[in-house]
Amino acid sequence: MVLISAADREMTDFEMKAIGDTVQGLPVFRDFDATTLPAIASDCVGMLQNEDGLDAVLDHLAADLPAKLRETAYALACEVAAANGSVSQEVMRLLEILRHHLNIDRLIAAAIERGVRARYAHL
Template sequence: MAAHHSALIHTMVLISAADREMTDLELKTIGDTVRGLPVFRDFDPATLPDIASECVGMLQGEDGLDAVLDHVAADLPTKLHETAYALACEVAASNGSVSQEVLRLLEILRHHLNVDRLLAAAIERGVRARYAHL
């Protein structure tokens, strides 16, 4: 497993766990992402549960949020920072509504990954358009 795979998965799990409830829709979004995106082409999906559990364990530790964010920043190449932010937004939007905790964590993640505010707004708008319904 490549470090960038772990960092991307940890980013998605982090957002899913932000409101203390990882829903089936969020978990399905993470699974679909891992099985469908080119960045995960050489990833073994069978390792997904272990990587997700590792992230949850890190979050439960002392300074858990900082530990996960530091891991993501250390193991994610700069050119995948926008991808990580986009994946986080996808997971956040998968439930149909986004809590204040998730919005705050997205802001923290954006700052931690140095994703430009205007670029982040464009990513967020694109995700909103993808999840829009009547």
């Protein structure tokens, strides 16, 4: 989630609220210590500032994330991307890279993206 938020080099209040709400509200984070979130976000941003930072973060994510949670991680990344009301080209490209890195099937990713789009639709 932090990776997507930092993709356009600006972590907005909407994105941070979406991340915080997600961590507090979803069962997958039941045993997660939410007080560590700022440090984790800072570490992620720090890693991204290195020359091969994106690859390092993606490799770390793919290595540490259980296969059964990869679709969940992709869905949460899409949620954060949608939090601002529009998704930039940079963020869309990063979602594509993330999808490939996590080996998310294209049709599954499309279904996830469509579900998020429906959740964030407004008049």
